[in-house]
Amino acid sequence: MRKPLIAGNWKMHGDSPFVARYAAALADAGPSAGVEVLLLPPAPYVAPLAQALEAAGAGLQVALGVQNVHGEASGAFTGELSAEMARDLGAAWTLVGHSERRALFGETDEVVAGKLAAAARAGLAPMLCVGETLAEREAGSAEAVVRRQLRVVAGEAGPAVLASATVAYEPVWAIGTGRTATPGQAQAMHEVVRSEIETLCGADAAGRLRVLYGGSVKPDNAAALLAQPDIDGALVGGASLDADSFAAIVAAAGGAA
Numbered sequence: 726m727r728k729p730l731i732a733g734n735w736k737m738h739g740d741s742p743f744v745a746r747y748a749a750a751l752a753d754a755g756p757s758a759g760v761e762v763l764l765l766p767p768a769p770y771v772a773p774l775a776q777a778l779e780a781a782g783a784g785l786q787v788a789l790g791v792q793n794v795h796g797e798a799s800g801a802f803t804g805e806l807s808a809e810m811a812r813d814l815g816a817a818w819t820l821v822g823h824s825e826r827r828a829l830f831g832e833t834d835e836v837v838a839g840k841l842a843a844a845a846r847a848g849l850a851p852m853l854c855v856g857e858t859l860a861e862r863e864a865g866s867a868e869a870v871v872r873r874q875l876r877v878v879a880g881e882a883g884p885a886v887l888a889s890a891t892v893a894y895e896p897v898w899a900i901g902t903g904r905t906a907t908p909g910q911a912q913a914m915h916e917v918v919r920s921e922i923e924t925l926c927g928a929d930a931a932g933r934l935r936v937l938y939g940g941s942v943k944p945d946n947a948a949a950l951l952a953q954p955d956i957d958g959a960l961v962g963g964a965s966l967d968a969d970s971f972a973a974i975v976a977a978a979g980g981a982a
Contacts, residue, residue: 727933727934727935727957728759728760728761728935728957729759729760729761729951729957729958729978729979730760730761730762730763730891730935730937730957730958731760731761731762731763731958731959731961731971731974731975731978732762732763732764732765732790732818732852732893732937732958732959732960732961732965733762733763733764733765733961733965733966733971734765734792734820734823734939734960734961734962734965735764735765735766735767735770735792735965735966736767736792736825736962737767738767738966739766739767739770739966741770741773744766744770744773744774744777745777746968747774747777747968748774748777748778748780748781749777749781750968750969750972751778751781751787751968751971751972752778752781752782754968754969754972754975755972756786757972757975757976757978757979758979759979760958760975760978760979761786761788761958762786762787762788762975763787763788763789763790763818764787764788764789764790764965765789765790765791765792765818765820766789767792768791768792768806768811768814768816771789771790771791771811771814771815771816772814772815774789775789775815788817788818789815789816789817789818790811790816790817790818790819790820790849790850790852791806791811791814791816791818791819791820792819792820792823793806793819793820793821793823793826793840794806794807794808794810794811794819794821794840794843794844794847794849795807795808795840795843796836796839796840796842796843797843798843798846798847807843807847808840808843808844808846808847808849809847811847811849812847812848812849816849817849817850818849818850818851818852819840819844819849819850819851819852820851820852820854820893820960821837821840821841821844821851821852821853821854821890822834822837822840822841822853822854822855822874823854823895824854824856824895824897824900825900828897834873834874834877834878834881835877835881837853837874837877837878838877838878838880838881838882839881839882841853841878841882841886841887841890842881842882842883842886845882845886845889845890850889850890850891851889851890851891852890852891852892852893852937852960853878853887853890853891853892853893854892854893854895854939854960855871855874855875855892855893855894855895855918856870856871856894856895856896856897856914856939856940857870857871857896857897857898858897858898859897859898862896862898867896867914868914868917871894871914871917871918871921872917872921875887875892875918875921875922875925876921876925879925879926884925884926884927884930885926887922887925887926888922888926888927888930888933888934890934891934891935891936891937892918892922892934892935892936892937893936893937893938893939893960894911894914894915894918894936894937894938894939895938895939895940895960896910896911896914896940899940899941900939900940900941900962901941901962901963902941904940904941905940905941905942905943905946906938906940908949908950908952908953908956911938911940911950911953911956912953912954912955912956915936915938915953915955915956916955918936918955919931919934919936919955922934935957935958936955936956936957937956937957937958937959937960938950938951938956938958938959938960939959939960939961939962941962941963942959942960942961942962942964942974943964943970943974944964944970944973944974944977947959947973947974947977947978948977948980951977951978958978959974959978961974
C-alpha cells in the first residue's frame with residue numbers, strides 16, 4: 726500500500742510573516758491520518774518554517790524540502806544551492822526537473838538526471854517531475870515524452886536512483902492555467918509512468934514508487950483525482966499558498982487512502 730503524499734510547492738512566494746501565519750493556520754487545521762505532508766518553501770525559509778511549525782504545535786507531521794539543487798556538491802556556481810547545503814538547511818526532500826526549471830532555465834533531461842543523482846548522493850529524497858507541453862499533447866506524443874524523460878534519468882543516473890525517487894506527473898498545459906487534466910486523463914498518464922518504471926526498474930519498484938499528480942490541484946478537484954488507483958498524491962502549486970486550501974487537499978487524500 727503506497728502512503729499518499731501531498732506536497733506544497735510555494736515557488737518564489739512568501740516572507741517571514743507569511744511563514745508564521747501559515748504555520749499557525751496549518752496547526753489549526755489539524756492532522757489527517759494516513760497522509761504524508763511535504764512543504765517546499767523557498768530555500769531561505771526552510772529553517773524558519775520548521776521552527777514556526779514546531780512553535781505552532783502543528784499536529785501534522787510535515788516534512789520540508791527545497792525546489793531545486795545543483796548537480797555538483799560545491800564549486801564556482803554563483804547563486805546555486807547544492808544538495809548538501811539543502812540538507813544542512815534542514816531539507817529532507819528536493820524537487821528535480823520541475824517544468825518551470827526546464828522551460829525557464831533550459832534544464833535538459835541530462836541536467837535533470839545529474840541533479841537527481843546529486844540529491845540521492847546527499848541523502849535527500851528526490852521528487853522527479855515529468856510531463857508534456859500542450860503542443861506535445863496535441864501532437865499525440867505525450868506518452869513518448871514522459872517515457873523519454875524517465876529513460877534518460879535511468880540511463881544517466883541509474884535505475885536504482887530512479888527507483889528511489891518519487892515521480893510527479895505534471896501536464897505542463899495544466900500548470901497555472903486553470904486547466905486540469907480530467908481524472909481519466911491523469912490516471913492514463915500515471916499508468917504510463919508506472920509502466921515505464923516497471924520496464925526500467927522492475928515490477929517491485931513500479932509497485933512501490935509513488936506517482937503524484939501536479940497540475941492545478943485544488944480542494945474542489947482533489948478527491949476525484951486522488952481516487953484514481955495510480956495517483957498516489959499531489960504536487961500542489963498555487964493552492965498550497967493558502968493553508969486552509971492545502972489542508973483541505975490533505976484531508977481529501979486522507980479520505981481517498
